[in-house]
Amino acid sequence: GNSVTQMEGPVTLSEEAFLTINCTYTATGYPSLFWYVQYPGEGLQLLLKATKADDKGSNKGFEATYRKETTSFHLEKGSVQVSDSAVYFCALNRGFQKLVFGTGTRLLVSP
Amino acid sequence: GAVVSQHPSWVICKSGTSVKIECRSLDFQATTMFWYRQFPKQSLMLMATSNEGSKATYEQGVEKDKFLINHASLTLSTLTVTSAHPEDSSFYICSAPSGGGGGDEQYFGPGTRLTVT
Numbered sequence: 707g708n709s710v711t712q713m714e715g716p717v718t719l720s721e722e723a724f725l726t727i728n729c730t731y732t733a734t735g736y737p738s739l740f741w742y743v744q745y746p747g748e749g750l751q752l753l754l755k756a757t758k759a760d761d762k763g764s765n766k767g768f769e770a771t772y773r774k775e776t777t778s779f780h781l782e783k784g785s786v787q788v789s790d791s792a793v794y795f796c797a798l799n800r801g802f803q804k805l806v807f808g809t810g811t812r813l814l815v816s817p
Numbered sequence: 818g819a820v821v822s823q824h825p826s827w828v829i830c831k832s833g834t835s836v837k838i839e840c841r842s843l844d845f846q847a848t849t850m851f852w853y854r855q856f857p858k859q860s861l862m863l864m865a866t867s868n869e870g871s872k873a874t875y876e877q878g879v880e881k882d883k884f885l886i887n888h889a890s891l892t893l894s895t896l897t898v899t900s901a902h903p904e905d906s907s908f909y910i911c912s913a914p915s916g917g918g919g920g921d922e923q924y925f926g927p928g929t930r931l932t933v934t
Contacts (some may be wrong), residue, residue: 710860749821749910749925750861785877795860803914803923804851814924 708733708800710810715793719815725783727811729770729796732777738774738799739763739779744810745792753781753794791815819845821913821924830901837878837898838929840867846891847913851882855908855928867911869934889934901933 712729718726723766738757742750753791754763759774779796796808819871830836840850848869853861865875865886873886882900883905898905909929915922 732859745894748926749927751925752922755922803849804866805923806863809858809860
């Protein structure tokens, strides 16, 4: 079946630190992969996506590369800001736009 | 970007009563909407697909008679939790695809927290 596993949080970093949030998946075929972000009190927002192997999604300084060989889609950012504090969800499209989510990882960035 | 709203943002109801949650696409039309449920510290789980003009399709294990879905128009889907029990307490989130063209971006509502006492 389809599933997404992401690292548990919270992840606590100082401003300007390097961020990695791990995400691995199991799926039939090669689904599109996503990272969504949820800021306090708001709905999930698409952060970035990749639709095929070796694609790199990027947005707002965040990047993730679709790795077929390791079934991974790790989220990275070179220098986090306090405003990046949020919950990050890795997800895959199992078909017909139906998403399978990971458990979410809370990121806390301190000044 | 497109906006999806939900109402109410939180609701408390007594066991045995029913509660309705609305999901609206504010600036685009959505023939399909999705309803998810999120337990504390757990991922979002797809409950059902709401289809404008036809019956909703439910995921395996979701009771369709308990979670009634009505897609009344191209901008409104409602989820009614019938005869609610404390175990139905959860965070309910809806989403709508961005529209035609085959893109797979979705827009999410802010969620509705349901507490059944």
